[in-house]
């Protein structure tokens with residue numbers, strides 16, 4: 374069991390927001406999904422106050438070692454989420470973390486208050502890092518603006534408040550530190566890296582939103598460096614993510630200070646990726662602790678302490 378902001382989780386692997394549609398998966402896999410849910414907590418796709426249609430197509434580009442998305446936050450809006458999605462998500466066998474984003478402090482406050490009122494929701498993740506809508510990224514890239522936002526909404530909920538950080542900033546550790554100082558209970562990172570793809574046929578931007586966010590194996594080393602920098606700076610738990618596809622990737626993020634690890638893009642390729650990564654991680658940790666124990670009990674080489682005679 375892992376303690377994460379007071380939530381007791383069965384293992385350290387969760388999903389990245391927006392990378393696993395639990396309602397569609399339940400339709401596809403039935404109750405089998407509940408019996409073998411891939412994550413120890415479930416993070417919802419970002420919701421906004423008003424419904425959004427999202428960006429015009431095309432919304433995806435497959436890159437050589439990853440994916441660029443320009444989804445643009447399509448969602449039913451707060452009331453649609455509470456009325457239609459929450460009853461389904463509340464049936465999941467794990468803690469529910471609802472991810473919210475607003476385009477102003479007042480909007481974020483309304484979202485946080487509404488989510489706080491629902492006992493089915495265990496924690497709130499505040500998305501200040503979507504690369505595909507302007508306001509979210511602007512706030513999340515600047516320590517002072519983010520600190521002011523978190524300070525304003527912190528008193529509105531007693532649920533754990535996780536701030537999802539952007540990698541598209543000069544000093545992610547400074548932003549994380551501002552979130553912590555303003556009262557965040559945890560930080561999560563990285564969201565996608567701003568990226569672009571060109572239509573080879575006409576030389577124009579491929580994505581309907583012009584630019585998008587890069588995820589997948591290509592960003593894993595960037596994520597590792599940023600998670601390490603943040604974990605060194607903050608005392609609150611860190612949720613690390615970015616290109617995780619195997620247990621060894623999760624192990625690396627934990628080695629640099631992550632408490633939890635989220636699987637994202639890999640879920641699109643393998644809907645059971647969460648379970649697989651958790652099992653692989655567990656085997657690696659068991660093997661690691663066995664070899665550490667062996668080292669401890671190994672006879673130490675004899676050292677001649679009498680250095681002074683020569």
Ligand code: RRO
Nearest residue numbers: 419444445446503505565586
């Ligand atoms: O919906 C999106 O376009 C999106 C979001 Br909200 C996000 O946080 N990160 C991302 O890569 N895409």
